[in-house]
Amino acid sequence: MKVGALDVGEARIGLAVGETGSSWAFGRGYVVREGxxxxxxxxxxxxxxxxxxxxVVGLPLRSDGGMSAQAERVMGLxxxxxxxxxxxxxxxxxxxxxxxxxxxRSAPKRVRQEKGRLDEAAAIALLESYLSSKPA
Numbered sequence: 001m002k003v004g005a006l007d008v009g010e011a012r013i014g015l016a017v018g019e020t021g022s023s024w025a026f027g028r029g030y031v032v033r034e035g036x037x038x039x040x041x042x043x044x045x046x047x048x049x050x051x052x053x054x055x056v057v058g059l060p061l062r063s064d065g066g067m068s069a070q071a072e073r074v075m076g077l078x079x080x081x082x083x084x085x086x087x088x089x090x091x092x093x094x095x096x097x098x099x100x101x102x103x104x105r106s107a108p109k110r111v112r113q114e115k116g117r118l119d120e121a122a123a124i125a126l127l128e129s130y131l132s133s134k135p136a
Contacts, residue, residue: 004028004052005127006043007093007119008074013039014119016127017050020134025127027120040080047086055086058093058126091130093122 005025007014012032018025028050031042046052057078060070067075081088 001053002051003054003056003127003130004047004050005056005058005123005130006077007058007122007126008077009033009119010070010073012119013043014121014123015046016120016123017052018127018131020131023128023132025124025131027124030119030123036077036080039077040084043081043086044084053087055081055088056091056127056130057081057088058122059090060093089130091126093126 001020003018003020005014005016005018007016010033012030014030015028016025017028028046031039031046033039043055047055057074059074060068062068062071078088078090
């Protein structure tokens with residue numbers, strides 16, 4: 001099954017794709033956020049282009065496991081995706097941004113400085129975590 005991962009931030013949504021049965025995830029860039037309707041349309045196009053069957057969305061919980069303000073905003077997008085007919089699974093993303101940052105350290109400086117690369121790297125880390133937790 002083909003799965004897309006979303007690392008939802010205030011300015012951008014990082015994108016990644018992968019397939020269950022594999023532990024590999026591949027970055028697909030990012031979407032610049034322009035409001036709920038525009039975000040939904042961009043994600044619809046992404047899902048169609050990639051042939052996705054579901055989304056995994058990172059939920060930025062607080063260190064105590066409670067909902068952060070950003071997690072509340074992410075849930076608004078998740079509900080809109082579900083109402084649009086998408087299957088959405090949530091995954092704790094507290095450490096994916098740090099993992100994404102560590103992966104980017106070895107990239108060339110121009111790549112590290114490009115806005116959105118961290119969002120994409122976090123989406124890759126999120127999806128790899130999800131895929132490794134699923135049986136083959």
